[in-house]
Amino acid sequence: MTSDPRLRVPLVVLTVLILDLSLFTRVRVAGVMPDLMLLLAIAAGITGGQVRGAVVGFGSGMVVDLFLQTPLGLSALVFSVVGYTVGTAQTGILRASWWIPVVTAFVASAGGVLFFALAATVVGDTSLVTARLGLVMALVGVMNALLAPLAVRMMAWALDCTPARGGYVV
Amino acid sequence: MAVYRRSRRHRFLLVLLALTSITVITLDFRGESGGFLDGVRNGARDAFAPVQSAADSVFNPVGDFFGGLTRYGSLKAENDRLRSDLAQARSESLRQAGAERERQKLLALQNLEFAQDIPSVSARVVSNGPSNFQLTVAIDKGTDDRIAAGMPVVTGSGLVGRVVDASRSRATVMLVTDRSSNVGIRLQTSGTLAVARGGGADKSLSVDLVDLTTPLSPGEAVVTSGLQGSVFPPDLPLGRVSTAKVEPGALSQSVTVDPLVELDRMEFVKVLLWSGQP
Numbered sequence: 001m002t003s004d005p006r007l008r009v010p011l012v013v014l015t016v017l018i019l020d021l022s023l024f025t026r027v028r029v030a031g032v033m034p035d036l037m038l039l040l041a042i043a044a045g046i047t048g049g050q051v052r053g054a055v056v057g058f059g060s061g062m063v064v065d066l067f068l069q070t071p072l073g074l075s076a077l078v079f080s081v082v083g084y085t086v087g088t089a090q091t092g093i094l095r096a097s098w099w100i101p102v103v104t105a106f107v108a109s110a111g112g113v114l115f116f117a118l119a120a121t122v123v124g125d126t127s128l129v130t131a132r133l134g135l136v137m138a139l140v141g142v143m144n145a146l147l148a149p150l151a152v153r154m155m156a157w158a159l160d161c162t163p164a165r166g167g168y169v170v
Numbered sequence: 171m172a173v174y175r176r177s178r179r180h181r182f183l184l185v186l187l188a189l190t191s192i193t194v195i196t197l198d199f200r201g202e203s204g205g206f207l208d209g210v211r212n213g214a215r216d217a218f219a220p221v222q223s224a225a226d227s228v229f230n231p232v233g234d235f236f237g238g239l240t241r242y243g244s245l246k247a248e249n250d251r252l253r254s255d256l257a258q259a260r261s262e263s264l265r266q267a268g269a270e271r272e273r274q275k276l277l278a279l280q281n282l283e284f285a286q287d288i289p290s291v292s293a294r295v296v297s298n299g300p301s302n303f304q305l306t307v308a309i310d311k312g313t314d315d316r317i318a319a320g321m322p323v324v325t326g327s328g329l330v331g332r333v334v335d336a337s338r339s340r341a342t343v344m345l346v347t348d349r350s351s352n353v354g355i356r357l358q359t360s361g362t363l364a365v366a367r368g369g370g371a372d373k374s375l376s377v378d379l380v381d382l383t384t385p386l387s388p389g390e391a392v393v394t395s396g397l398q399g400s401v402f403p404p405d406l407p408l409g410r411v412s413t414a415k416v417e418p419g420a421l422s423q424s425v426t427v428d429p430l431v432e433l434d435r436m437e438f439v440k441v442l443l444w445s446g447q448p
């Protein structure tokens with residue numbers, strides 16, 4: 001199979017989208033499902049750095065926006081910033097432990113959910129910032145953290161990243 | 171220096187992506203329905219429909235299994251309750267058969283509004299929306315079956331929500347419990363008009379601006395008001411009053427309403443082909 005990220009990344013994004021829309025909308029804990037498309041952006045940031053994090057986040061966000069009722073482009077904005085931020089943070093630390101992606105995914109996912117809710121409020125949808133927001137952040141954080149090792153592996157394959165190129169492979 | 175320049179270029183890319191997103195958000199806001207972005211969105215949903223249907227049939231048991239795990243206790247309790255309800259219903263149905271005949275005659279006589287036959291389309295609920303905030307479901311019919319945004323959606327037991335988006339073969343229904351949902355209602359006993367706001371998943375709807383003097387009883391039926399220009403036709407059953415209390419110093423009662431429909435376990439719904447007041 002070709003190792004061109006321009007083919008592999010869309011393949012991964014679409015596969016994960018199908019799982020997201022059909023499987024993970026059913027597997028909810030307290031009504032909350034993991035945010036897989038956000039997780040892809042985070043994984044891209046971890047494995048490929050800022051630029052890839054931002055680009056993958058933009059793409060995965062735009063794709064999931066097509067299936068949401070929030071304005072088109074909102075997830076794209078949030079995910080690309082999250083992917084970029086994760087990529088920036090990753091370049092500054094020593095990548096040695098397996099738990100770094102897990103913790104990163106937890107923090108970045110919870111932060112991403114908060115950012116998304118705030119951004120939605122800014123564009124006029126005030127129904128997201130409620131007392132429940134904290135719970136959603138925590139649950140999405142935990143579920144995304146659990147799935148992070150898998151997502152990082154998928155992204156490392158899709159981006160064809162080797163550890164020597166500043167990437168991270170579990 | 172090279173590193174510095176590279177990180178500046180990276181930041182430029184991020185700004186570019188962010189600006190693109192914001193432009194799309196703006197366009198999506200300003201564009202009236204039927205615009206280019208709507209076309210893209212609907213096209214994607216249609217293109218995805220067959221894939222989703224296939225994946226759904228694979229993952230349906232998983233969802234059922236998971237649902238069973240997380241609510242085994244409540245299912246068992248529900249089973250017991252249903253058994254006793256069934257016995258009760260059997261005896262009641264005998265009594266009500268007579269009453270129903272009488273009611274039909276009265277309706278024919280007075281030509282009341284809720285006897286109006288609104289044409290409808292049945293649809294299967296294919297999935298929940300992939301969101302942790304908005305409460306929507308996707309159904310497997312769309313504009314090909316004359317469904318359009320704004321139409322009310324019901325089940326046998328009552329109001330579910332309304333269609334917010336429709337592509338050719340799919341439509342998205344926003345549930346009455348969504349936090350952005352508002353339903354104009356009438357409290358059946360007193361005839362008081364009010365608005366029920368969604369409170370989120372598995373939460374009751376809250377009703378604002380109910381006068382202090384309005385008599386209320388728990389279990390009282392709540393139906394849509396269907397005032398001029400309202401989103402829903404009149405007299406669709408919405409729910410039952412679960413609590414009504416007066417906070418100290420408040421000028422109105424705070425009332426909560428439990429929806430009649432089990433919104434997280436719907437299989438089929440009916441879309442009423444109704445768009446605004448006749």
